[in-house]
Amino acid sequence: MAKDTKERILTAALEMFSHKGYEGTNIRELSASLGLVKSGIYKHFESKEAIWNALLDRMIAYYGERFGSAEHLPPVPDSPEDFVSMTMRMVNLTIRDEQIVMTRKVLTLEQYRDERARDLATKHFLTGLTEMFTHILAGMMDKGLIRRDDPAMLAFAYTAPISALIHLCDREPERTEDAIAKIEAFSRHFITVYGVKHDV
Amino acid sequence: MAKDTKERILTAALEMFSHKGYEGTNIRELSASLGLVKSGIYKHFESKEAIWNALLDRMIAYYGERFGSAEHLPPVPDSPEDFVSMTMRMVNLTIRDEQIVMTRKVLTLEQYRDERARDLATKHFLTGLTEMFTHILAGMMDKGLIRRDDPAMLAFAYTAPISALIHLCDREPERTEDAIAKIEAFSRHFITVYGVKHDV
DNA sequence: ATAATAAGTGAACGAGAGGTCACTTAAGTT
DNA sequence: AACTTAAGTGACCTCTCGTTCACTTATTAT
Numbered sequence: 447m448a449k450d451t452k453e454r455i456l457t458a459a460l461e462m463f464s465h466k467g468y469e470g471t472n473i474r475e476l477s478a479s480l481g482l483v484k485s486g487i488y489k490h491f492e493s494k495e496a497i498w499n500a501l502l503d504r505m506i507a508y509y510g511e512r513f514g515s516a517e518h519l520p521p522v523p524d525s526p527e528d529f530v531s532m533t534m535r536m537v538n539l540t541i542r543d544e545q546i547v548m549t550r551k552v553l554t555l556e557q558y559r560d561e562r563a564r565d566l567a568t569k570h571f572l573t574g575l576t577e578m579f580t581h582i583l584a585g586m587m588d589k590g591l592i593r594r595d596d597p598a599m600l601a602f603a604y605t606a607p608i609s610a611l612i613h614l615c616d617r618e619p620e621r622t623e624d625a626i627a628k629i630e631a632f633s634r635h636f637i638t639v640y641g642v643k644h645d646v
Numbered sequence: 647m648a649k650d651t652k653e654r655i656l657t658a659a660l661e662m663f664s665h666k667g668y669e670g671t672n673i674r675e676l677s678a679s680l681g682l683v684k685s686g687i688y689k690h691f692e693s694k695e696a697i698w699n700a701l702l703d704r705m706i707a708y709y710g711e712r713f714g715s716a717e718h719l720p721p722v723p724d725s726p727e728d729f730v731s732m733t734m735r736m737v738n739l740t741i742r743d744e745q746i747v748m749t750r751k752v753l754t755l756e757q758y759r760d761e762r763a764r765d766l767a768t769k770h771f772l773t774g775l776t777e778m779f780t781h782i783l784a785g786m787m788d789k790g791l792i793r794r795d796d797p798a799m800l801a802f803a804y805t806a807p808i809s810a811l812i813h814l815c816d817r818e819p820e821r822t823e824d825a826i827a828k829i830e831a832f833s834r835h836f837i838t839v840y841g842v843k844h845d846v
Numbered sequence: 847a848t849a850a851t852a853a854g855t856g857a858a859c860g861a862g863a864g865g866t867c868a869c870t871t872a873a874g875t876t
Numbered sequence: 877a878a879c880t881t882a883a884g885t886g887a888c889c890t891c892t893c894g895t896t897c898a899c900t901t902a903t904t905a906t
Binding site: 694 | 892893894895896897
């Protein structure tokens with residue numbers, strides 16, 4: 447309970463900021479959740495704002511590692527069913543992983559106040575997923591699994607509805623199962639609409 | 647500068663809450679923006695929370711009036727071009743009307759804290775638009791403008807990407823023009839994909 | 847005109863915020 | 877074992893918050 451305190455503070459801060467927002471979080475509670483008294487935190491960070499900035503650094507770095515490099519792109523699916531199940535695997539991860547959920551929430555809450563949060567929010571909510579699926583859908587076009595079209599447009603048309611339902615899960619967790627079912631239904635709808643015709 | 651003070655307080659509160667959030671807003675600033683001293687506000691509302699609740703009442707009532715009744719549904723378009731231009735009219739209104747923008751922002755910021763904000767957020771961001779376009783797309787199917795399919799699924803597939811770009815405008819206003827162009831491009835893409843084939 | 851009520855003022859209050867500091871305790875180095 | 881540094885404590889500081897209250901000024905009704 448010594449050297450990793452800095453990391454533990456950041457983890458607790460993510461949780462608290464994501465529940466109550468930056469302004470709604472106070473240092474005493476944050477410290478108490480770690481078993482410290484509030485002045486103890488100032489041995490690790492010089493201010494509340496410094497905690498916020500370090501947390502954002504960590505979120506940005508994590509995003510870069512996780513989604514920034516080409517090597518982390520999932521393989522191009524081999525069939526419509528494969529496409530749906532890959533989607534569902536990604537969706538389940540992103541909805542169930544508490545760390546990711548809290549990251550989305552905190553970005554949602556602070557996007558108008560902090561420029562870096564704003565930029566990261568756009569990546570998380572819009573451009574990141576779209577870029578990823580632009581690559582995937584382009585690969586599927588090459589394999590002849592879906593009709594040739596603008597892959598960026600298709601990726602946007604595919605990911606934005608999914609993203610909307612992920613937001614719904616963050617907002618109303620009790621609707622998670624419905625939302626997941628709806629995502630799967632949408633995924634199948636999409637692959638039917640854009641898939642090549644099976645002239646039986 | 648007397649009887650309408652209550653309304654003016656709510657208007658100023660919407661602006662301030664949407665910029666800084668509920669916690670980030672303080673009564674002194676709020677009063678000052680109306681040319682009052684802070685204690686003056688307490689002649690009209692008994693607490694900060696009462697202002698928040700009254701504002702939510704107003705937002706809920708406004709939403710009900712504006713989008714809740716069937717009579718406010720736009721007419722079913724007569725052509726693909728009509729569909730696109732109706733969409734663009736609605737989008738421009740919703741992006742340019744400061745009142746609506748601020749409402750979305752405040753719902754975004756307070757959705758995890760307040761249950762009524764949460765419910766209204768879901769209507770604003772997801773179900774409201776979807777229901778509206780379910781009706782419109784069903785009408786267009788009847789007119790033979792688009793192929794027959796599940797209108798609710800199509801409405802969701804159509805409105806969620808538009809909603810995502812509206813959120814982008816709220817977050818990064820400098821990208822508004824790009825976003826609007828992208829919405830129009832998406833709208834045309836959609837009507838092409840789902841439109842009935844023109845066998846020339 | 848006058849009485850009654852509503853709207854607005856300014857000083858004050860208690861609570862809780864973020865932050866500092868002298869101090870104690872634990873860990874690591876030589 | 878002695879010394880140095882890091883980690884954690886508790887009392888205290890200042891500031892700002894939301895709120896109250898006795899008071900003055902407008903407004904309205906009769």
